[in-house]
Amino acid sequence: MKDFFKKLPEQAVRVVTVFIGLVLILLVVWRFILPPELKDHDLQITATVEREVAKEIKYAGAQICGQCHEKEPEIKKVGYHRDLSCESCHGAAQKHVENPTEVKPTSPKKRDYCSYCHKYNSSRPTGFPQINPDRHNPRKPCITCHNPHNPKPPTTPRSCAACHAQIERAKAASYHALIACAVCHTTPEKHKVSPRTVIPTKPDKREFCGKCHDKGSSRKGVPTVDMAAHGEKYVCWQCHYPHTLGGI
Amino acid sequence: MDRRDFLKHFCWVISSGGVLGGVSADAWARMLNKTYDTTKHYYGMGIDIDKCIGCGRCMEACKTENDVPAVPYYFRTWVERYVIKTDRTVSVNTINMESDEPGDVLVEKDVLRSFFVPKLCNQCDHPPCVQVCPVGATFKTDDGVILVDSKRCIGCRYCIQACPYGARYLHPETRVADKCTFCYHRLVKGLLPVCVEVCPKQARVFGDMKSIASPLGRFTRMNKIHVLKPSLNTDPKVYYANLDGEVN
Numbered sequence: 001m002k003d004f005f006k007k008l009p010e011q012a013v014r015v016v017t018v019f020i021g022l023v024l025i026l027l028v029v030w031r032f033i034l035p036p037e038l039k040d041h042d043l044q045i046t047a048t049v050e051r052e053v054a055k056e057i058k059y060a061g062a063q064i065c066g067q068c069h070e071k072e073p074e075i076k077k078v079g080y081h082r083d084l085s086c087e088s089c090h091g092a093a094q095k096h097v098e099n100p101t102e103v104k105p106t107s108p109k110k111r112d113y114c115s116y117c118h119k120y121n122s123s124r125p126t127g128f129p130q131i132n133p134d135r136h137n138p139r140k141p142c143i144t145c146h147n148p149h150n151p152k153p154p155t156t157p158r159s160c161a162a163c164h165a166q167i168e169r170a171k172a173a174s175y176h177a178l179i180a181c182a183v184c185h186t187t188p189e190k191h192k193v194s195p196r197t198v199i200p201t202k203p204d205k206r207e208f209c210g211k212c213h214d215k216g217s218s219r220k221g222v223p224t225v226d227m228a229a230h231g232e233k234y235v236c237w238q239c240h241y242p243h244t245l246g247g248i
Numbered sequence: 249m250d251r252r253d254f255l256k257h258f259c260w261v262i263s264s265g266g267v268l269g270g271v272s273a274d275a276w277a278r279m280l281n282k283t284y285d286t287t288k289h290y291y292g293m294g295i296d297i298d299k300c301i302g303c304g305r306c307m308e309a310c311k312t313e314n315d316v317p318a319v320p321y322y323f324r325t326w327v328e329r330y331v332i333k334t335d336r337t338v339s340v341n342t343i344n345m346e347s348d349e350p351g352d353v354l355v356e357k358d359v360l361r362s363f364f365v366p367k368l369c370n371q372c373d374h375p376p377c378v379q380v381c382p383v384g385a386t387f388k389t390d391d392g393v394i395l396v397d398s399k400r401c402i403g404c405r406y407c408i409q410a411c412p413y414g415a416r417y418l419h420p421e422t423r424v425a426d427k428c429t430f431c432y433h434r435l436v437k438g439l440l441p442v443c444v445e446v447c448p449k450q451a452r453v454f455g456d457m458k459s460i461a462s463p464l465g466r467f468t469r470m471n472k473i474h475v476l477k478p479s480l481n482t483d484p485k486v487y488y489a490n491l492d493g494e495v496n
Contacts, residue, residue, distance in 0.1 A: 038400070045387055048397040049286075055433040058313045059442045081448075088305050088446040092312050116345060117303040117448060123329050123362040124301045128449075 058092040061085075065093070068100065072149050079150030080129075089113070089148065114142045127196070157192055171243045184208070184242070209236040284436045286390035290457045291430055292485040293444070294467035295366050297492065299451035302327055302364035304345040306443035306452065313431060313442040320344050322417045324428040325368035325443050330494060332361045338494050365495050366452065368443070369394065369415035369428035370476060370484030377407035377416065377427075386425070392457075392485060393432055398424045412477050413484075430454075457485075 005013075030039070037047040062085040066073045069086075076082055087093055090105040108114075111133060120130040137145070145154040153162075160181045161168035171177060181187070187200040203209065206227060212219045213236075214227045225231075231239070310325045311318060323342070331339045335358075343364070375394050378386050385400035386407055396407075401424035408416045408425060419426040431441035439445070444454040455464025464487075471489035477496060478484075488495075 041384065044384075044397055044400065045389070047399075048387075048395055049389060049432075051398070052395055052429060052432045053436050055314075057434060057437065057439065059309060059434075059439075059445055061434075061439045061445060083450055084448045085445050087309070088448050092309070116305065117301055121302060122356060122359060123331065123364055125298055125363075128301055 057094050059087050060092075060094040060097045062087065064097055075147075075149045079152070081149065081151060109141055109143060111139075111142055114148075152193075160187075163195065167243050170245070173245045174243060175245075176242055203237075206231070206235055209240075209242075288458060289391040289435075291371070291392050291435065292455060292457050292464050292487060293368070293371075293430070293441070294453035294455070294464050294471075294473075294487045294489065296451050296453070296467075296471065296489045297363055297365060297495075298490040299449045300327065300364040300366055301449055301451075302329060302343050303448060304343055305446045305448060306366060307343075308345065309442045309446040310428075313434075314429075316426070317420055320346065322420070322426075324415075324426070325366065328365045328367060330361075330363055330365060330492065331359060332492075332494055333358050334360050336360075361492065361494075363492060365488075365491075366443075367413065367415070367476075368486060369411075369430075370413050370482065370486045371428075371430060373483035373485060374481060376410045376412065376480075376482060380406045380410040382406060389432075391435075393430050393435075394427070395429055395432065396425050396427060398422060398426075401425050412480050412482065 037043040065086045072086075076084070087105075089108055093105040095103040096105045115133050118130055120132050124130060142148075146152065157163060159168075164181075184203055185200040188198050190198040191200055210227045211217065212222050213224055215224050217224055236242075304327060306325055307323060307327060310316060310323070314324055316322050316324055320342075327343050329341050329343050333339075371392060371394055373392070375386075375388060378388060378394065381401075382404060383400055383402055385397045385402070386394060387397070388394050403418060403423045403425065405418055405425070408418060411427075416425050416427045418424070431439070431443075434441060440454050441452075444452045453463050453467045455462030455467070457464065459465070467489065468487055473487045473489060474491040475484040475487060
């Protein structure tokens with residue numbers, strides 16, 4: 001055996017030694033240095049999920065706020081902001097939950113904050129209450145007139161134009177300018193305070209327009225047609241829009 | 249029989265009953281220790297385009313909760329504003345709450361349609377980003393969320409290129425790929441993702457597709473559902489209602 005090693009050329013011994021050395025280093029690295037999650041896919045997944053789960057929660061969630069604050073959720077749940085989570089305005093509050101006396105959540109009081117949602121933007125869905133901050137009581141903080149926990153217009157709007165200004169402006173230039181909104185739309189008083197749930201009526205029959213515009217009508221100075229022959233099966237407002245100039 | 253004997257017998261009867269009833273000690277332990285079981289959940293999100301007001305609360309809360317850099321180039325979720333003009337030109341901009349958008353000044357007459365589209369990682373069922381990762385750093389969990397192993401990720405940006413929804417970014421500090429995780433650290437503790445939590449209009453709905461009574465189930469039943477880029481067969485799990493055909 002000794003002869004066999006002696007007979008080997010020196011270069012071969014060196015190459016084999018280096019090779020064995022490399023293999024040993026590799027084994028040591030694999031065995032002792034590499035963390036187990038780099039070697040096993042399942043372990044890697046578990047480790048990542050654990051790391052992900054251990055991340056800090058910063059928003060506490062709306063459920064927990066009501067456990068201490070009793071008054072605000074009661075006010076809020078009947079108002080327009082009922083679906084709004086507390087932290088949408090007051091910011092991340094998990095720290096406040098853990099340490100209620102020392103860490104206080106923010107309470108936005110500036111106009112810019114309400115503007116995030118209520119500044120006019122033509123891409124917002126119609127019907128969402130929006131204002132032009134440059135014209136709507138400039139520089140006055142919103143909370144002087146509106147309670148953010150139950151926001152309402154400070155006074156109930158008197159005329160329809162407070163909300164339906166576009167229709168009011170169009171109507172003012174039309175032949176119907178002198179006809180009040182209530183002539184055609186029966187408006188329950190409650191519509192002023194809950195505009196979405198109580199909705200005014202709209203005329204639904206040809207005969208409604210016919211009261212003034214039929215041939216036999218007693219109105220003076222109103223264009224009349226023979227309702228029986230004119231327009232066939234169509235209702236009037238399919239061709240004539242009653243709010244606009246000229247009505248057509 | 250003294251008290252000790254009584255307790256001994258009592259425990260024996262109870263435990264044998266458990267074994268007879270098919271509940272092994274192992275299962276007992278699992279039920280007691282582990283309240284969250286990944287295989288019992290499969291998460292998805294619904295987004296109602298008609299409700300989004302583009303207030304950007306989700307973007308801001310997400311940045312706070314998940315330590316996303318505050319500069320407006322890195323997002324886990326973002327909101328795009330679509331403006332489709334009457335000449336059929338479409339402009340898409342990610343909204344930026346910090347700046348006064350010049351896009352705000354629109355000639356209403358020229359606008360055909362305009363709306364906001366919240367976007368985030370679609371948590372695809374067949375995720376292209378997982379396929380391309382050369383080191384296997386990104387994977388899908390049993391509950392359907394795509395996660396990134398930040399220790400294994402080498403920051404090669406393949407996944408960022410591969411994502412058809414542009415949902416990933418390279419975190420400037422950690423230099424690894426980062427993306428929406430549906431706020432995984434909140435889910436396992438029974439909280440909602442933070443964007444859903446703070447959305448003032450409930451434009452975002454979150455739910456478990458393995459649960460019959462999940463809000464997402466109702467959302468998908470009540471609305472006509474679209475997903476982004478369905479032709480790519482990625483099977484996204486973010487479901488859009490009232491989605492415009494121009495959105496991609």
